[in-house]
Amino acid sequence: MKRKIILHLALISCIALISSAIAMTLVFYQVCFEQIKHEVTTDTHLIRNSMAFSNPYDTSHVSAMYGSLDDDALRLTWINANGDVLFDNDTNELEMQNHLNRPEIQQALKTGEGSSTRHSQTSQYDTYYHAVVLDNGTIVRVSMHIQTLRDVFISIIPVIIGILVLIFLVCVWVGNVLTRELLKPLTAVAQNYDNSLHKVRYKELEPVMQMLRTQHEKILSAATSRQDFTANVTHELKTPITAISGYAELIENNIVSQSETQRLAAQIRKSAARLLTLVCDIIQLSELDHQELPHHFENVDLYCLAREACNTLESVARSKNITLSCEGEALCVTGDASLLREMIENLIQNAITYNKAGGVVCVCVQRTEGRPTLIVKDTGIGISTDQQAHIFERFYRVDKGRSRQTGGTGLGLAIVKHIADIHSAHIDVISALNKGSEFRVQF
Numbered sequence: 001m002k003r004k005i006i007l008h009l010a011l012i013s014c015i016a017l018i019s020s021a022i023a024m025t026l027v028f029y030q031v032c033f034e035q036i037k038h039e040v041t042t043d044t045h046l047i048r049n050s051m052a053f054s055n056p057y058d059t060s061h062v063s064a065m066y067g068s069l070d071d072d073a074l075r076l077t078w079i080n081a082n083g084d085v086l087f088d089n090d091t092n093e094l095e096m097q098n099h100l101n102r103p104e105i106q107q108a109l110k111t112g113e114g115s116s117t118r119h120s121q122t123s124q125y126d127t128y129y130h131a132v133v134l135d136n137g138t139i140v141r142v143s144m145h146i147q148t149l150r151d152v153f154i155s156i157i158p159v160i161i162g163i164l165v166l167i168f169l170v171c172v173w174v175g176n177v178l179t180r181e182l183l184k185p186l187t188a189v190a191q192n193y194d195n196s197l198h199k200v201r202y203k204e205l206e207p208v209m210q211m212l213r214t215q216h217e218k219i220l221s222a223a224t225s226r227q228d229f230t231a232n233v234t235h236e237l238k239t240p241i242t243a244i245s246g247y248a249e250l251i252e253n254n255i256v257s258q259s260e261t262q263r264l265a266a267q268i269r270k271s272a273a274r275l276l277t278l279v280c281d282i283i284q285l286s287e288l289d290h291q292e293l294p295h296h297f298e299n300v301d302l303y304c305l306a307r308e309a310c311n312t313l314e315s316v317a318r319s320k321n322i323t324l325s326c327e328g329e330a331l332c333v334t335g336d337a338s339l340l341r342e343m344i345e346n347l348i349q350n351a352i353t354y355n356k357a358g359g360v361v362c363v364c365v366q367r368t369e370g371r372p373t374l375i376v377k378d379t380g381i382g383i384s385t386d387q388q389a390h391i392f393e394r395f396y397r398v399d400k401g402r403s404r405q406t407g408g409t410g411l412g413l414a415i416v417k418h419i420a421d422i423h424s425a426h427i428d429v430i431s432a433l434n435k436g437s438e439f440r441v442q443f
Contacts, residue, residue, distance in 0.1 A: 006175035240271040328365030351378035383431040392417040
C-alpha cells in the first residue's frame, strides 16, 4: 500500500513537473523571441538612421563604426541593391554568397522593411533577421541568434532533475505519513479489536468498519453456536450411551432375570437406534453446513415429491391414528431432489410426532404470490409464540418428553431450515397452542 501511494504520488508529480516544464519552455521561448524581435527591430532602425548617407562603395567608415559589435549579440550585414554583401561584422564579406534571394531582403525591397526567422547555414543557429532599405538603395540587415526550443529545454534539464529528486524525497515522506495515518484505524482495530470497531476516524472507512463489525458478530455468533452445539451433542449422545452401558452392565452381571433381560435388551436396541438416528442427523447437518459441497440441482416436481413422502410415512401416521393427506398441483422448482424429499419428510414426521390421536396432517403444494409453496398443516399441540423463534435451532424441542418418547433428536427442523436456505427458500410457521401448526416453505 505504501509503495503504491509513493509511486502514484511520484508519477503524478513527475507528469505535472514535465508538463509544467514544457509549458514554461514554450512560454519562455515565445517571450524571448518577442524580446529579440523588438531589440533587433529597434537596433535596425537606429543603425539605418546612422548609415542613411553612407557611400555604398566605401565600407571603411561602416567597418569602423560597427566592426567591433559583439559577435554573440547583434550581427550587422550591409548589402547593395544587387544582393552583394558590402560588409558583415561576423564573417568576411568576400566569402559570403549573394543575399538577394533571402526572404527578408526580398520583402525589404518590396515594402522597404522585411523580417524572417530561419536556420543560418553560416552561423549554424536559428536566427531572426530584420532588414531595411536605406535612402541610397542599399540594405541594412541586423540579426540575432535565437535559442531553439530544444536548446531551451536542454538548458533546464539539470533544474528538472534536481526538482525530480526533491519531489521523490517529498513523495516518500508524504507516502509514509499518509500510509501511517490511513492505517491508524486498522492498526487500532488489530491492537484492540472490541473497542476500536466503534471508533471511526475517517468517514470513508465506515463501510470497512461496518463490514468488520458484521464479520466480528458472525464469528462470535458462530463460536457461540459451535460451543452450544458441542455441549448439546455431548449431552444428547451421553443419554443413550449411558442407558446402553447401564443395561449392558446389569445383563453382564446376571443381576436381572431372564424375562427382564429381554426387556433390557429391547431398551438397549431402542437406545442404540436413537443413538444411530442422532449420529446420522448430526452427520447430515454437518454436511449441509459445508456449502461448498456439490448439490445436484435440476427441475423437480414439488407435488410429486410431496406425494412420495406421504406414501412413505402413511404407515407411521396410520399407526398413530392420524390421517395424512396430500393435495395441490404439479409445480416445478429448481433444486436437489434428495434434499427436498428429506425436507418434506422431516416436516411431515414432525407434524405426526407432535399431533394428537385422531389428528390430521395435510400436505399441500400450491402457488402463493406467484411462487411455488409447500404447506404442511397439522392439528397437533401447537407452538407458543415465544417458542416459535427457537424451533429451527439445533436440539430445540417444543415438548421434550414427547420427543424423547418418540426418539426425536431435536435436529429435524434445523435440517429443514438448512435445506430451505440452500434452495433460497423462505420458511415460516403459523401456530398457536392446542390449535395446530402450519409450516410454509415458499420457493
